[in-house]
Amino acid sequence: MKVAITSTGNTPESLLDSRFGRCAYFVIYDTQSKSTEYIPNPNKDSLEGAGPASIQLVASKGVEKVISGEFGAKVKSVFDRLQIQLIVIKDQEKTIKEILDLL
Amino acid sequence: MKITIASGKGGTGKTFVSTNLFFAIQQEGTPVTLIDCDAEEPNVMEFFSGIRTEQYPIIQKVPVIHDDLCTYCDKCREYCNYNAIICLPQAKHIQVLEDLCHDCGACLAACQYNAITEKEKTLGHVSVYSLSSGASVVEGRLSIGVYSPIPVIKGAMHYPHQEENTLFDAPPGISCPFIATADKADYVVLVTEPTPFGLNDLKLSVQTLDTLQKSYGVVINRSGLGDNSIYEWLEEKGIPILAEIPFDKEIARVYSEGRLIAEVNPGYRYFFSNLYQKIQNHAGNCSSQR
Numbered sequence: 001m002k003v004a005i006t007s008t009g010n011t012p013e014s015l016l017d018s019r020f021g022r023c024a025y026f027v028i029y030d031t032q033s034k035s036t037e038y039i040p041n042p043n044k045d046s047l048e049g050a051g052p053a054s055i056q057l058v059a060s061k062g063v064e065k066v067i068s069g070e071f072g073a074k075v076k077s078v079f080d081r082l083q084i085q086l087i088v089i090k091d092q093e094k095t096i097k098e099i100l101d102l103l
Numbered sequence: 104m105k106i107t108i109a110s111g112k113g114g115t116g117k118t119f120v121s122t123n124l125f126f127a128i129q130q131e132g133t134p135v136t137l138i139d140c141d142a143e144e145p146n147v148m149e150f151f152s153g154i155r156t157e158q159y160p161i162i163q164k165v166p167v168i169h170d171d172l173c174t175y176c177d178k179c180r181e182y183c184n185y186n187a188i189i190c191l192p193q194a195k196h197i198q199v200l201e202d203l204c205h206d207c208g209a210c211l212a213a214c215q216y217n218a219i220t221e222k223e224k225t226l227g228h229v230s231v232y233s234l235s236s237g238a239s240v241v242e243g244r245l246s247i248g249v250y251s252p253i254p255v256i257k258g259a260m261h262y263p264h265q266e267e268n269t270l271f272d273a274p275p276g277i278s279c280p281f282i283a284t285a286d287k288a289d290y291v292v293l294v295t296e297p298t299p300f301g302l303n304d305l306k307l308s309v310q311t312l313d314t315l316q317k318s319y320g321v322v323i324n325r326s327g328l329g330d331n332s333i334y335e336w337l338e339e340k341g342i343p344i345l346a347e348i349p350f351d352k353e354i355a356r357v358y359s360e361g362r363l364i365a366e367v368n369p370g371y372r373y374f375f376s377n378l379y380q381k382i383q384n385h386a387g388n389c390s391s392q393r
Contacts, residue, residue, distance in 0.1 A: 049186025049203045056180070059191050074200060078189060082196060 003029045004058040005099055006068040010038040012097035016089055018069030021051035027096055028061050031103060051075040059084065067099060104386060105269050107140075107288035111304025113275035115294045116324035116348065117141075119358060120378075121272040122150045123365040127375035128268065129238050130365075136265040140284045141274040142227060142243035142252040149361050151240055153232035160228050161243075161258040163206045164221040168197050172218035179210035179219060202250040227255035229262065241265065256283045277304075277311045285312060290386040291319040292345065297329035302336060309342065318389035320345040320382065343385060346378045 006023035008015045017023035022044050028037040043053040051072045058066055059082055066079065067087045079086055089099065108121040118141075125137040139147035168179070168188075175192040187203035188210060189196070201224060211219050227245040234240065243259030245252045252274070260271060260283075273284040285291050293308050295301040305321070312319050321337060326347040337344060348354070354371075357364045365372040 043186075046186065049200070052189055052200050052203065053186040056186075056189050056191070059189075059194065059196075062193070074202065078198065078200075081198070082191070082194065 001031045001065070002061060002063040003031065003065045003067065003103060004061065004063040005029065005066075005096060007038070007096050010040070012036075012095065012100070014096050016067070016069060016092065016094045016096065016099060018092055020066070020068040020071050020075060021054045022046075023054075023068065026054075026058060028058075028063065029100060029103065036100070052078065055079065055082075104267075104289045104383070105271065105287055106382060106386075107271040107273050107285050107291045108294060109273035109281055109285060109291055109308065110275060110294045111277050111306075111308040112295065112301055115296050115301060116322075117275070117294050118146055118150075118272055119324070119354075120292065120294050120322055120348075121270050122147060123363050123371065123375045124379060125238070125240075125270055126363050126365045127372055128270075128379050129236050130372060131376060131379075133268060134238070134266040135268040135270065136239050136241060136262070137270045137272065138241040138243070138259050138262065138265065139272050140243055140256045140259055140280075141272060142245040142255040142259065143274060143280070145242045145244050147240055147272055148232060148242055150363055151232065151234055153234040153240060155230055156233045156239075157231035158228055159258075161226045161255045162223045163204070163226050163254055164208075165201045165204045165206065165224050166199050166210050166219045167222050168199060168210075169218045169220070170197070172216050173197055174216055174218070176216070178213040178215070182209040182213035184209065205251075206254075227252070227258075229255070229259045231262065231264075239265070252280050253283050256280055260284070260287055277307050281308075282311065282315065285315060285317055288317065290382060290389070291317050292322055292382060293319055294322045294324055295333065296325045297323055297327075297331070297333045299329075299332070301329070302333045305333065306336070309340070318386055320385050322346045322348065322378070324348045325350040345381045345385065346374070348374075 005027040006017040007025040007027045008017045026039045043050040065085045128135045139145040177190045180188040180190040189198045230242045232240045241262045243255045274280040295305040320343045327350040365375045
């Protein structure tokens with residue numbers, strides 16, 4: 001299964017990015033192969049629709065779960081329809097490595 | 104002449120100035136229309152009573168994608184500049200996010216399978232009120248939940264039967280709604296207050312109007328409050344002060360009762376007539392310089 005995590009940087013030591021649509025990086029983690037891919041978010045500075053464009057990005061990677069600090073109103077209903085589970089982590093001091101260890 | 108009354112900061116007195124100016128211009132016998140362009144929270148009609156003579160909806164077209172004809176080729180999503188379409192070919196999922204659609208029609212041009220048609224969506228209404236004085240107030244009012252007020256603002260501003268002299272009461276801020284309201288104006292009156300917040304937002308408004316190459320002047324409301332920094336900045340920039348409205352308890356009381364100080368107090372009627380004169384003089388000077 002693939003999981004997307006919003007990250008402030010492109011290393012395992014980077015902190016979780018609290019925003020979904022405008023996060024700095026997406027980490028795509030494959031729980032079977034244990035591989036991680038860091039994708040810079042091209043929608044970070046979009047004038048509008050950063051959330052839906054980011055859904056397009058993570059959903060096309062085939063993820064089944066998305067972990068972030070917060071999800072906007074527009075994206076929640078779309079994720080529901082795509083049957084992608086959303087996980088909210090409120091602790092902003094968590095690193096990507098710590099989150100991966102929980103999976 | 105088309106005059107926009109605007110401010111960067113909210114609550115500085117745009118509607119106070121536009122309603123009283125509207126009244127004073129009428130008293131001089133000059134036909135004038137007041138258009139409330141603050142479509143997200145219109146309040147001009149709180150100060151007038153009149154009969155609604157016209158009301159029309161502002162409609163936008165949004166795409167409808169038909170799953171049975173769609174091949175999930177992804178082309179419509181690629182064409183969409185506003186991220187309003189999500190297309191996931193593998194999951195056979197295609198979805199329009201109506202709130203983000205700008206009615207540009209690019210997705211219809213992109214689709215080669217006739218899978219996209221359009222439907223109408225009501226964004227808000229334009230209402231026209233006829234006052235006992237004979238003048239009209241036009242109000243743009245956005246429907247609840249609609250993302251952008253721009254089409255409703257433009258719909259109100261283009262009211263076809265407006266007088267030659269029209270006042271546009273602008274929305275606060277300096278983003279698209281303000282730009283849409285300032286764009287069609289011959290002259291912009293910026294209402295501010297002598298506080299650090301007022302100055303900060305005035306600077307942003309001035310930058311925006313300079314970019315739009317608009318002529319403008321400043322009305323300082325609640326003068327006597329705050330500090331001198333706004334006066335120093337305006338002098339340094341050579342921006343004219345059209346009027347200073349004192350920080351007067353009577354103004355606040357009359358305004359809170361939904362009345363016009365220019366109607367209640369003849370001194371203020373003279374004050375706003377004078378302001379209109381200054382706007383005309385200054386706008387005339389600006390246009391002759393071009």
